[in-house]
Amino acid sequence: MVAQSEAFKKAVVDSKKLTSKPSNDDLLEMYALYKVATGEDIASAPAPGMFDLKGKAKKNAWQKVVDDGTTPEQAQEKYVALIEKAKAEYGFDENKAPEAVGA
Numbered sequence: 001m002v003a004q005s006e007a008f009k010k011a012v013v014d015s016k017k018l019t020s021k022p023s024n025d026d027l028l029e030m031y032a033l034y035k036v037a038t039g040e041d042i043a044s045a046p047a048p049g050m051f052d053l054k055g056k057a058k059k060n061a062w063q064k065v066v067d068d069g070t071t072p073e074q075a076q077e078k079y080v081a082l083i084e085k086a087k088a089e090y091g092f093d094e095n096k097a098p099e100a101v102g103a
Contacts, residue, residue, distance in 0.1 A: 002039035008076040011083040016098035019091030028061035029082060035062045037075035042066050 015030060022030070035042070042062055048055025065075065 002037070002072040004038070005076055005080075007080045008037060011080045013098060014087060014092065015083050016100065017093055017096040018086055019093050019096065022086050022090050024057075026082070026086060028057060030079065030086075031058050032061040032065040033070075033075045033079040033082065036065045036070055037072050037079050039072050 012034070021027075042059070045059065045062075048059055070078070
């Protein structure tokens with residue numbers, strides 16, 4: 001388990017308080033950075049099914065971040081920056097009940 005910064009933990013909560021759904025590209029980047037930032041091992045993740053296009057896109061995005069050599073600490077910093085950008089672009093409500101991004 002990778003140590004998580006307070007800024008990263010806050011960004012994870014804030015990501016669930018966006019007022020509109022981010023683009024698919026932004027969602028994939030959030031997913032991939034989150035996976036690396038939390039220290040999850042892509043090698044032990046199950047492969048998506050043949051017809052699971054969403055699962056394949058998510059795993060490919062995650063693999064790209066891994067292939068780029070991004071460390072968990074770097075991924076946390078990039079995730080925080082991406083959520084800050086998303087808050088400005090998609091709207092943010094501090095008082096909104098957290099909900100899954102992309103739901």
